Amino acid sequence: MKKKLKNKRSSLKELIKISLNYKFILISTIFTSILISFISAYRPKLVQKAIDSYILYKDFLGLKNIIILIIFLLFLESVFHFVLLYLSNILAQNVIEKIRILLFDKFLYFSSSFFNKTPIGKLISHSISDIETITVIFNDGILLVSGDILRIIMIIIMMYTVHKKLCFIVSLTIPFMYFITRFFQKTLKKTFHEERMYSSRLNSFLQENIIGMSIIQLFHKEKEEYLKFKSINYSLMKAHFKTIFYFSIFFPIVELVSAFTISIVIFYGGIYAIGKDNIQPGKIIAFIFFIYLLFRPMRQIADRFNIIQRGIAGIERIFSILNSEEIISNNGKLYLKKLKGHIIFNNVSFSYMNNDKMVLNKISFEIKPGEKVAIVGATGSGKSTITHLISRLYEIKEGKILIDGRLIQDIELKNLRYHIRVVSQDTFLFNDSIMNNITLGDSSIGIEKVKNMAKKIGIHNFINSLPNGYQYIVKERGGILSLGEKQLISFLRVQMHPYSILILDEATASLNKELEKIIYKATEILTRKKTSIIITHRLSTLKNADKIFAIYKGYIIENGTHDQLINLNGYYASLYKESFKIIKRNNSF
Known part of the structure; x- marks a missing residue:
């Protein structure tokens, strides 16, 4: 009761304070x-x-x-x-x-x-x-x-x-x-x-x-x-x-x-x-x-x-x-013009709720600048959580995350996220034109610049085939477009904004063969000379990854190249075999 009365008085004081302006x-x-x-x-x-x-x-x-x-x-x-x-x-x-x-x-x-x-x-x-x-x-x-x-x-x-x-x-x-x-x-x-x-x-x-x-x-x-x-x-x-x-x-x-x-x-x-x-x-x-x-x-x-x-x-x-305290603190003072993309996880633990079961348990790994790294594992093993922590969408409970030798908490939040781009399976598009969804209101990005990049990554013809082309209104959440088509637009959006670290979180899921080819071509361009983290269930696409981390119930249990992990004949090898069974089953229909 006292707490409720205190909250009421506090709220009225805040309102009066604003009124005094x-x-x-x-x-x-x-x-x-x-x-x-x-x-x-x-x-x-x-x-x-x-x-x-x-x-x-x-x-x-x-x-x-x-x-x-x-x-x-x-x-x-x-x-x-x-x-x-x-x-x-x-x-x-x-x-x-x-x-x-x-x-x-x-x-x-x-x-x-x-x-x-x-x-x-x-x-x-x-x-x-x-x-x-x-x-x-x-x-x-x-x-x-x-x-x-x-x-x-x-x-x-x-x-x-x-x-x-x-x-x-x-x-x-x-x-x-x-x-x-x-x-x-x-x-x-x-x-x-x-x-x-x-x-x-x-x-x-x-x-x-x-x-x-x-x-x-x-x-x-x-x-x-x-x-x-x-x-x-x-x-x-x-x-x-x-x-x-x-x-x-x-x-x-x-x-x-x-x-x-x-x-x-x-x-x-x-x-x-x-x-x-x-x-x-x-x-x-x-x-x-x-x-x-x-x-x-x-x-x-x-x-x-x-x-x-x-x-x-x-x-x-x-x-x-x-007055809620559930915000990501922005106490970082470092403002970095460029990032090499050197990522280190040092004994990082995390749970989504206080006193809840740990999603990540004291995991440690290193991603060197320019490396293409894959994170694989069963659903709920903690793959996407790792990427959320890098972007500071959530705060770690224990351990340290460093980028280019600096704690991510020491880097100004907006500046940190400026250098990181994410493409996920659930792509969000605003109820606006394709052009505005790509530029996100950045007037320095002209239509010709967008078209040239679209041609380069192979999606210009797709956009041009839509009514009004780049001015096509995609409606709320991009509901008129398919998942693959929305992913294509999100790939182009990422490429039009500078970044040092790219995260692809199941970005190649739910694609037909035609769109899959375009996406893979776009992925090659997006990941070139960039630190890239790929999360996918399509293990057949990871043969060219520099490093693969296999995660199980919040622990990294295997790491190495594709060939090394196949020869190890452990957890990753079993996931790889299972993924081929699914592919064969799908192709049989």
């Missing part, structure tokens, strides 16, 4: 709110004066002047309300723009383990829905609550100047209203948390199901997924119903207390008007206005506190991400 807007908003509070509280006093000083004495000129003043103040109050709403919206949009930037910047530097355990739909919900709740906090929350509190104080002061006893009677209802407000605030807080939880769950469910719709359809799971969606959607609706129910009770109670207070004022005023006090009618009417003006901000404060609670629930989730 826009001091002029903030101060202008507060000043406008003070003016509205004063004008609003002063109007009933003018009404009292109009009745008691001019209407009772039939002073038409004085009545005309005070009515003009009341109309002018109403107009002025409307103008200030417009200014207040405009400024609060400007402030809100500036703050959420800043938070969006901070959030996306945080995403860019999170470790891969964070994305592995956090659903994409949940992150999208935080980035859109939760951030939008911050807008509500500024537009209908904190700033207006402060204005409402000011208005209550001003009204009480004005009531006191009109009639002390009536002021005391009305003030007795304020504690009662406070306790009612607090009760509903606490009750509604729970329902708002439920709303946000089910809303986040719904977004996550939709994101995953839309992405995996083909799997749902192929395995005939439409009904099951429909029922799951229906259940989550129903839970969200019930959470909304709870909120509506409590609001439906709260507002009539406030109106009832307001009407009861007005009745007491009229009753008290009537008795004293008949008796000795001879209270003036203008004062009673003024107090009726005061009560309406007093209870309106009280009711609004309760409503806005609930809005703030809803916003705080969103803020807590946003700042839990912004």
Whole structure:
């Protein structure tokens, strides 16, 4: 409980800190709110004066002047309300723009383990829905609550100047209203948390199901997924119903207390008007206005506190991400213009989760500059993990990784990754043209340069055969293209950006014979005079590798050239024989 309260306070402090970057807007908003509070509280006093000083004495000129003043103040109050709403919206949009930037910047530097355990739909919900709740906090929350509190104080002061006893009677209802407000605030807080939880769950469910719709359809799971969606959607609706129910009770109670207070004022005023006090009618009417003006901000404060609670629930989730420590630290100071590509693993151990089973166990090896090295082994043996550690997508648990004699943690992160290029089986393409997917927005790479390289590695004809050629839009994730075609584009993309170390992670998997020939030709060009690490199940392609590491359950159990390992007749030889059986089986179909 204490930790939760601490997180809430910390989140609000962070939000206020960001808001203080826009001091002029903030101060202008507060000043406008003070003016509205004063004008609003002063109007009933003018009404009292109009009745008691001019209407009772039939002073038409004085009545005309005070009515003009009341109309002018109403107009002025409307103008200030417009200014207040405009400024609060400007402030809100500036703050959420800043938070969006901070959030996306945080995403860019999170470790891969964070994305592995956090659903994409949940992150999208935080980035859109939760951030939008911050807008509500500024537009209908904190700033207006402060204005409402000011208005209550001003009204009480004005009531006191009109009639002390009536002021005391009305003030007795304020504690009662406070306790009612607090009760509903606490009750509604729970329902708002439920709303946000089910809303986040719904977004996550939709994101995953839309992405995996083909799997749902192929395995005939439409009904099951429909029922799951229906259940989550129903839970969200019930959470909304709870909120509506409590609001439906709260507002009539406030109106009832307001009407009861007005009745007491009229009753008290009537008795004293008949008796000795001879209270003036203008004062009673003024107090009726005061009560309406007093209870309106009280009711609004309760409503806005609930809005703030809803916003705080969103803020807590946003700042839990912004304050997360699951990032790859970038403390490296070394900036290297060139790398030779000399890689050393020294007793490196790694697990994806703390206290989990080690994926790599104290492995040590050396890759010399310009060598073409292959890493082979069964699925889950730790092959891809080695490449992830070189790029620092994950941090090692024990040991050292050195490139050109320097610890990779000492090299500036962006600079380290600048020298490393990865081509994987699961190639990602943006919903953009092939040209933009190749250049990645680098304006220094011209179309002719791209075409020349495409011709060199043998994929120009393939790209040219597509509608609009290099300007062909590949759609989201490159969904229109086959796996092999996407790999061809990724090979060209890598070649257009300088690198010293190339990692091919199952990049030749799932290819037909025609594309396979083009890929192998491209691979020869890409790996020429570069330190290359190849991960593949196609062991027949590794005869020309300078070195092969055979890995089993996180341990390197064999290393050498293809011929050396075949002659050893051990683990690698058995994998090689098995791969030939698979090739023969596939060719028989």
